[in-house]
Amino acid sequence: MNHFDPIKQILDNSGVYYLVMVDMNSRYAYLNKKYLQAFDGIHGHLIGQHYSKTMHPDDTEICMRVSQQCFEQPEKMFPATIRKHDGKGGYITTQWEYKAVFDADHSPVGVFCIGNDISEFVATRFNLEQTMKSLSHATLTLEEIAHIQSHVIRKPIANILGLATILETMDTDESLKALVEMISSSAKELDAVIKSVSSKI
Known part of the structure; x- marks a missing residue:
């Protein structure tokens, strides 16, 4: 768990990256300020709530699959693209990297995830694809x-x-x-x- 603390110190006040930790019961154990600002107001107090509350229902399977990969290969980080509720009836697209977290006894305690909003990139890519189709x-x-x-x-x-x-x-x-x-x-x-x-x- 100690190796997670320096990352929290760096990204706790990040204006670009989300940082979250989900415990072994699939509940939020830590959220940095950017994540709280983006999603706490939409879903209420998120600490202790199931991680799936903030995302598109179809993307929960992605989270489960990627989390399993993290524990199978704990030395690696694994990517995931997840749609999150935007509070207006739609979704934003977020890109994440997942990594398993262990305590001092090497027992798993959860997964920490670093992510950011890539909605603008996705929209730009979609517009470019549409333009190419038109051309x-x-x-x-x-x-x-x-x-x-x-x-x-x-x-x-x-x-x-x-x-x-x-x-x-x-x-x-x-x-x-x-x-x-x-x-x-x-x-x-x-x-x-x-x-x-x-x-x-």
Whole structure:
């Protein structure tokens, strides 16, 4: 237990990190000021209460599993991401490191956990993922547009150009020849524009 005291001294007044200790009956035995400020007002006096009171019900299994790992490998710390009640009907996301605590006789007395609020990071990551999905969709849409321009729109233009070429070789009067040349010139110009747009996309 003594090796927990220096950590308490360092983090008792931390403005960034939560520090808690849960005893072997799964009840809060120690809470630093940051944890008290964040959650005591929501749940009432927490010392002596079951640790699950502050968290999303689905996350209690994570706590049990990670705590068991701590006692199986007491020299290590194990991570856990836990959702905590925010007092407004929702949850904040917290990241923790768990470590088993033993007394002078090497008997287990509980688990201490160091954590912090990562809600802002999680929200930023979610927004980034949504942005990437939107960009992927936009890329797909641009690819579809390029395909339509290259194949769907250009097909009738290619047909017009082919017909114009045939008409140009035929023996027709001058007025019809001038009309064919105008059609051919316009079709070529439109074809060049479509190719240019497609290459940019």
